[in-house]
Amino acid sequence: MHLVTSAELRAALARVPSLPFAPQPSPIEPLPRLSAALGGGPRLLVKRDDAMPFAFGGNKVRKLALVAARAQADGADTLITAGAVQSNHARVTAAAAAKLGMRAVLVVNGRPLARPAANALLDSLLGAEVVCVPTREERAPKMREIAERARSAGRRPFEIPVGASTPLGALGFVNAVAELLDQIPAPDVIVHATSSGGTQAGLVAGCRLLGLSTRILGISADDEASLLQVQVQGIVGGIAELLDVDPGILARGTPIEIDDRFVGGGYGIETEASREAIALAARTDAIFLDPTYTGKAMAGLIAYVRQRRFTDGQTVLFWHTGGQVGLFA
Numbered sequence: 001m002h003l004v005t006s007a008e009l010r011a012a013l014a015r016v017p018s019l020p021f022a023p024q025p026s027p028i029e030p031l032p033r034l035s036a037a038l039g040g041g042p043r044l045l046v047k048r049d050d051a052m053p054f055a056f057g058g059n060k061v062r063k064l065a066l067v068a069a070r071a072q073a074d075g076a077d078t079l080i081t082a083g084a085v086q087s088n089h090a091r092v093t094a095a096a097a098a099k100l101g102m103r104a105v106l107v108v109n110g111r112p113l114a115r116p117a118a119n120a121l122l123d124s125l126l127g128a129e130v131v132c133v134p135t136r137e138e139r140a141p142k143m144r145e146i147a148e149r150a151r152s153a154g155r156r157p158f159e160i161p162v163g164a165s166t167p168l169g170a171l172g173f174v175n176a177v178a179e180l181l182d183q184i185p186a187p188d189v190i191v192h193a194t195s196s197g198g199t200q201a202g203l204v205a206g207c208r209l210l211g212l213s214t215r216i217l218g219i220s221a222d223d224e225a226s227l228l229q230v231q232v233q234g235i236v237g238g239i240a241e242l243l244d245v246d247p248g249i250l251a252r253g254t255p256i257e258i259d260d261r262f263v264g265g266g267y268g269i270e271t272e273a274s275r276e277a278i279a280l281a282a283r284t285d286a287i288f289l290d291p292t293y294t295g296k297a298m299a300g301l302i303a304y305v306r307q308r309r310f311t312d313g314q315t316v317l318f319w320h321t322g323g324q325v326g327l328f329a
C-alpha cells in the first residue's frame with residue numbers, strides 16, 4: 001500500500017518552486033555488455049544523469065534547480081558555496097548563477113591551479129570567483145565571512161552548503177524517484193555514489209513516501225558509513241516539512257544502506273577497483289565514469305555482482321550521478 005499516492009507526491013512536489021534545469025527525464029539504458037562481462041547475474045540498467053544537458057549534468061543539477069529557485073525567490077544576487085577544487089557541485093552552482101545573472105563565489109580547499117582544467121576550467125569560464133582555503137574545515141567559516149562582507153557591501157548573498165545537501169536540495173531526488181517510476185517499474189536495487197548525503201536522502205525519502213520496496217545502496221566516496229548514515233537521516237527528516245507530509249512516514253521504511261568499503265585511500269584517490277570499473281564501463285557499454293564518485297560506486301556494484309549478492313531475477317539500476325568532467329582533471 002502506498003503511504004502517499006504518486007499523484008499526491010507529485011502535487012506536493014509541484015508546490016515547491018523549481019527552475020527548469022532538467023526539463024526532460026534523464027534516459028535509462030540497459031547495460032548488456034557490462035552484464036555479460038561480469039558473467040551474468042541481475043539485469044543491469046543505468047540512469048543517465050550524466051547525460052543531462054545543463055552544464056555537463058549530474059546529480060547537482062537536480063538539487064540546484066530547487067536551491068537556486070529559492071535563492072532567486074529570496075532576491076539573492078550572489079550564490080556562495082564550497083567544495084573541493086574539482087567539485088562538480090561548485091561547477092553546477094557557478095552555472096546556475098550565470099544562468100540567473102548572479103555572481104558565484106566558490107570556496108574550495110586546495111591550491112590554486114596554475115592552469116585550471118576540468119571543473120576548475122569550467123568555473124572560470126562561467127565567471128565564478130574562486131577563493132582557495134588550505135583545508136576542508138576552513139571552508140564553512142570562509143563562506144560565512146564572504147557572505148558577511150557581501151552583505152555589508154549591500155549585496156544579497158545566498159549560502160549553499162557543500163553538495164547542496166539540504167532537505168530542499170534532496171527534494172530533487174524525491175522528484176527523481178517520481179521521474180523514474182514514469183519510465184520503468186520500481187527496480188529491486190538502486191546503486192549510487194554517496195558523499196554529502198543529499199542524493200541518497202532524496203532517493204530514500206521518495207521510496208519511503210511511496211512505500212516502495214526498492215533497496216537504496218549508497219557507495220561512499222568519502223566518509224565512514226556511520227557518519228553518513230546520520231547525515232542522510234537528518235536530511236530525510238527535514239523533507240517532511242517541505243512537502244507538508246506526516247513526518248512519521250519518513251521516519252521508517254526503506255533503510256539507509258551505505259557501503260564504505262570502496263573508498264580506498266580516501267576521497268578522490270583512485271583504487272584498483274575504481275580503475276577497473278571505469279575501464280570496464282567504457283569498453284562494454286560506452287559509459288564514462290569519474291574517478292572520485294561514480295568509478296567507486298560502479299566498483300561496488302561490480303563487486304556485489306561478482307559476489308552474487310544480487311539474485312539473477314533482480315533489476316539493479318546504477319544511478320549515474322555525473323562527474324565525468326573529472327576525467328579531464
Ligand SMILES: Cc1ncc(COP(=O)(O)O)c(C=O)c1O
Nearest residue numbers: 195196197198199293321322323
Ligand atoms: C558525480 C557525483 N556523484 C555523487 C556525488 C554524491 O552525491 P551527494 O553529495 O548528494 O551524496 C557527488 C557529489 O558529492 C558527485 O559530484
